[in-house]
Each structure stands twice: as structure tokens, then as C-alpha cells.
Amino acid sequence: MAPSHALIAGVNKAGTTSLFAALAQHPDIAGAAVKETRYFLPARYGQPLEPVDVFDRHFAGAPDNVVRLEATPSYIYGGEAVGAAIDERLPDPRVLVVLREPVSRAISFFRYQKTRLRFPAELDLDEYLSEADRLTGEDFDDPASERYMAFRGGCYAMFLPDWFARFDPERLRIVYFEDLVADPRTELRATVAWLGLDPDRLPPEAFASENRTTDFKSKSLQRVALFGNDRFEQFLRRHMGLKRRLRAAYYRLNGRARPLDDVSAAARAELTARYRAPNDELARLLSGHGVALADWLDDASRTRVTP
Numbered sequence: 001m002a003p004s005h006a007l008i009a010g011v012n013k014a015g016t017t018s019l020f021a022a023l024a025q026h027p028d029i030a031g032a033a034v035k036e037t038r039y040f041l042p043a044r045y046g047q048p049l050e051p052v053d054v055f056d057r058h059f060a061g062a063p064d065n066v067v068r069l070e071a072t073p074s075y076i077y078g079g080e081a082v083g084a085a086i087d088e089r090l091p092d093p094r095v096l097v098v099l100r101e102p103v104s105r106a107i108s109f110f111r112y113q114k115t116r117l118r119f120p121a122e123l124d125l126d127e128y129l130s131e132a133d134r135l136t137g138e139d140f141d142d143p144a145s146e147r148y149m150a151f152r153g154g155c156y157a158m159f160l161p162d163w164f165a166r167f168d169p170e171r172l173r174i175v176y177f178e179d180l181v182a183d184p185r186t187e188l189r190a191t192v193a194w195l196g197l198d199p200d201r202l203p204p205e206a207f208a209s210e211n212r213t214t215d216f217k218s219k220s221l222q223r224v225a226l227f228g229n230d231r232f233e234q235f236l237r238r239h240m241g242l243k244r245r246l247r248a249a250y251y252r253l254n255g256r257a258r259p260l261d262d263v264s265a266a267a268r269a270e271l272t273a274r275y276r277a278p279n280d281e282l283a284r285l286l287s288g289h290g291v292a293l294a295d296w297l298d299d300a301s302r303t304r305v306t307p
Contacts, residue, residue, distance in 0.1 A: 003064045005093045006195055007040075007086060009163070010076025012153060013108040014100035014177040020071040022188055022206040028197045030062035032070035039070075043085040044078030045143060052089050067195055073098075074146065077153065079162035087166060094195060095167050100177035101296040102154030102279070103271045107263050109150045118147045125267040151274060157281040164289050174286065176294045 006029075008016050017035060024031030039055040042048060059068045075082050076097060086093050100108075110128055113119055119128065132148040139145050140152065152158075163172060173194050180187050188206060189199035283297045 003059075003062070003066065003068050003091075004196075005068045005070075005090045006096065007075065007093060008069070008071035008073065008096045008098065009082075009086075010073050010097045010159075011099060011105065011156070012073045012149070013105050013112060014073070014098040015180050016071050016073045016098055019096070019098060019175070019180060019188075019191075020069065022184070022202075023069055023191065025206045026192060026197060026202050028066050028201065029192075029195070030059050030066045030068050032058040032068070033060070034058065035070070036072040037070045038072050040075055040082050040085045040089075041072060041078070043081045044074070045141060046081070049085060049089070055089070067197065074149075076159050076163070077149070079159055080166065083163055083166040092171070094171045094173070095163065096173050096175060096191065097160070097163065098175045098177055098180070099156055099294070100154075101294070102156070102275045103268060105177075106150040106154050106271055107268070109153060110263075113147045113150075125263050126270075129267075129270070151271070154275060155278040157278055157285050160282070160285060164285075169290065174291050178294060178296070 006023075008020055010016075020031060020035050023029050037055060037058045039058075040049065042050075058070065062068060075086075083095075086095070107125070110125055114121055114123065128148075129151060132151060135145055135148055140149070173191065175187060175191065185204070188202060192199040192202055279297055283293055286293060286297070
């Protein structure tokens with residue numbers, strides 16, 4: 001029997017790491033050795049994929065009768081090219097897409113890029129958006145421009161139509177970040193059931209926050225921590241208890257609370273205005289496919305921004 005596969009294909013800074021870690025605790029789900037295999041990402045940029053056995057190595061030792069799970073959130077932005085590659089390489093794959101209120105996601109993404117040391121700490125959101133606005137669609141075909149996807153990455157209706165065209169509702173599930181945060185148990189159980197598995201076998205403590213963005217005191221220590229996390233991800237993924245203890249110790253050593261006013265009210269208001277038309281388009285798209293709308297897509301709450 002060929003193994004079945006599930007992929008968390010989007011979006012960045014919407015709780016995909018926590019969702020992956022939680023689902024991987026189900027005894028009938030085998031999480032990839034690294035969360036983001038990025039195996040199908042070359043298709044986004046018109047490049048060939050490696051042999052499928054390279055993908056299979058991320059699940060070495062997993063039996064055939066489990067669901068193999070990986071999570072590469074930037075797959076979503078590859079549209080038909082990535083969707084087709086997934087559909088052609090894997091037997092009957094299922095795709096999960098997590099959507100988050102886009103203003104909050106954009107701000108979280110911007111902050112995350114700074115913690116990854118891809119931008120100077122003093123860069124403010126207005127300057128960042130101005131830099132991103134100068135990029136063209138062709139510029140975003142270059143992987144180096146991924147760090148500028150704060151606004152564009154939240155225009156979900158630009159990217160979802162290809163996925164709806166490729167995968168029917170039995171193989172494509174939309175999840176909302178806000179629902180995962182508000183009621184993780186219900187959302188996780190529903191997702192496990194959608195995968196055809198028994199939700200009662202999911203450990204009650206499965207959902208815990210992962211990969212949260214935290215400011216830092218020392219840039220040098222942050223650089224070392226990033227290197228260590230990337231270098232030893234496969235080992236740490238197999239020892240989640242150790243990873244959480246090390247992360248907690250690091251936050252005590254080098255973590256710093258982010259000022260509440262690090263993004264101005266004017267910048268938030270600008271993003272809210274920018275997303276009105278894209279959100280309208282997204283609401284029409286999701287409704288047309290029978291997907292229930294999140295609160296932030298309702299007219300009455302369109303201007304509300306999650307802190």
C-alpha cells in the first residue's frame with residue numbers, strides 16, 4: 001500500500017509550525033524529519049524537482065500505513081506550478097492552508113524577518129512597505145525577494161484559485177489561525193478527522209505555540225541561535241521536549257519583550273486600507289467554494305485588527 005501524504009502549504013506566520021508539531025503527535029501521522037522539506041518549492045521558480053526519493057528520505061523509517069506530513073508555508077505562493085508538482089509526485093495528497101487576518105500576519109512577518117537578521121532592527125514598517133512597493137511581479141519570482149512578502153503574502157485571493165482548481169474539497173482544507181488559537185482542540189480534532197484518522201488518538205496536550213517571534217538583546221547571540229536551530233533542526237524535531245527547554249532558556253538569556261508601539265497606528269491603518277479590496281475578493285472566492293468565512297472577513301469586523 002502506498003503511503004498517504006498531507007502538506008501544510010500555507011501561509012507564513014499563521015501558526016503552521018504549531019499545527020505541524022501538534023498533528024505530528026498523532027500516532028498515525030509521521031512528521032517529516034524537518035518541518036519544511038521545501039521539496040516542491042523549486043516548481044514555484046520554474047526549476048526542476050529532485051528525485052522523489054529525496055522527499056521520501058524525510059520520512060525514513062515511517063510505515064506505509066500512516067499519513068506523512070510536512071509543512072512548507074511558502075508553497076501556497078507557487079500556485080498551479082507547485083500544486084501540479086505535488087499532485088503528480090504524491091499519491092492522492094491532501095493540502096492544508098492556514099489563513100490569518102492579513103494585517104496581523106503582515107506585521108508578524110515583518111518582525112520575523114528582522115529577528116532572522118534580514119533587515120536592520122531600526123527599519124520601520126513604513127520604510128519596509130515602501131521598499132516592497134518598488135518590486136515588480138517579476139522581482140517576486142526571485143527567491144531573494146521572499147523577505148518582502150509581508151503585504152503581498154496576505155493577498156490570499158491572488159494565490160488560492162489555482163489550489164481550488166487543482167484540489168477538490170476532500171483534498172483541500174482551509175483553516176483559520178484565529179480558530180486554532182481560540183479553540184485548538186476542536187480545530188485539531190476536525191483536521192485529524194478530515195485526514196481520515198481517529199481524533200481520539202490525538203494527545204490532549206498536542207497543541208502548543210511554536211516558532212513565536214521574540215525580540216532579542218544581543219545580535220551576536222541571535223546569530224548563533226539561528227545557526228544552531230537551522231543546523232540541528234532534524235535532531236531537535238525528534239526531541240521536542242529538549243527543544244522547548246532550550247528555547248525557554250534562550251528566551252530567558254537573550255529574549256526581550258517587544259515594545260507595544262513598535263508599529264505605528266498610521267502604519268496599521270494603511271495596511272488595513274490596503275487589504276480591504278483583497279479581503280473582499282477573498283470573501284467572494286471562499287464563499288463560492290462553500291468555505292465558512294472568518295470573523296475578519298465579515299463586513300462588520302473588516303476594520304478590526306488582531307493585536
